[in-house]
Amino acid sequence: MFQSSNPDNDDDGLERKAVSLGARYQGERLDFSNRLEYRRDRGDEDETQWLTANNLRFLINEEWTGVGKLNFSCSDNHDTGKDDGRFAEFDAGLAYRPVYHDRLNILSKYTYLYDLDSVGQQDAGTDERSHVVSLEGIYDLNQHWELGSKLAWKRGEEREGRDEGRWFRTEKRLAVVRGRYHLTRHWDGLLEYRWLDVDEADDNRQGALLGIDHHINDHLKIGVGYNFTDFSDDLTDLDYQNNGWFLNFVGKL
Secondary structure, three states: OEEEEOOOOOOOOOEEEEEEEEEEEEOOOEEEEEEEEEEEEEOOOEEEEEEEEEEEEEEOOOOEEEEEEEEEEEEEEOOOOEEEEEEEEEEEEEEEOOOOOOOEEEEEEEEEEEEEOOHHHOOOOOEEEEEEEEEEEEEEOOOOEEEEEEEEEEEEEEEOOOOOOOOEEEEEEEEEEEEEEEOOOOEEEEEEEEEEEEOOOOEEEEEEEEEEEEEOOOOEEEEEEEEOOOOOOOOOOOOOOOOEEEEEEEEOO
16 A cells, blocks of 8 residues: 655645555464555654564464564654654464363463654653563353453563663562353353552552453454453553543454
8 A cells, every 4th residue: 555645735734655565374274464564754854664563373283372463663753863763562472272171261471562652752651671471361160150360470671761861670460360250142241350569669559340241243242341440451551541431342263
């Protein structure tokens, strides 16, 4: 896909040229998708941005599946000659579902994250580079009850000054227990309790989450709920702004 605009037909006086390429391979054991984008903006500032998104799913055998993801973006400001932002996220996971005991599902995952906000977002957060390891399990106790838990550990470094200053080590631990009750064929109720420990701040947080889901079909469900805590169960997204009502969509193969 190619996109082009210039100040004559763009109200904000921005000249933009963008190219996007995508590819996908889907086989019996391997599913891979890739997207690559290039964008050049000329207006108040002259900037170039590269972005790529990659997803991989590999069926090792009937019980084991490997998954992977790589997202990367970088922006360069040609006026200042400096980086205008960097983001990288790499995920590698392994899923296990026994053939002769399919009530059990286990997923382990490793994540590497590097995040340098753009100059325009420098007050939005801190620079970060971190490693996250998680283990999650779900067990179908009977036709109504599904029990699950999650353990996650994060070690990383953060700094307050954008692209400058001293890095400070951080360490966080998360534990989650959850129960899901199948009310009917199309409705589920969810109860979850979370604990979070943050070493550098000597901070301990905990609280509950309630939700209800409706199955649209065999591959999609929509849910609504209320989070009584202010943190997420994703250690790569801890902005402590998750308290309150939420709406989510879940798709599955």
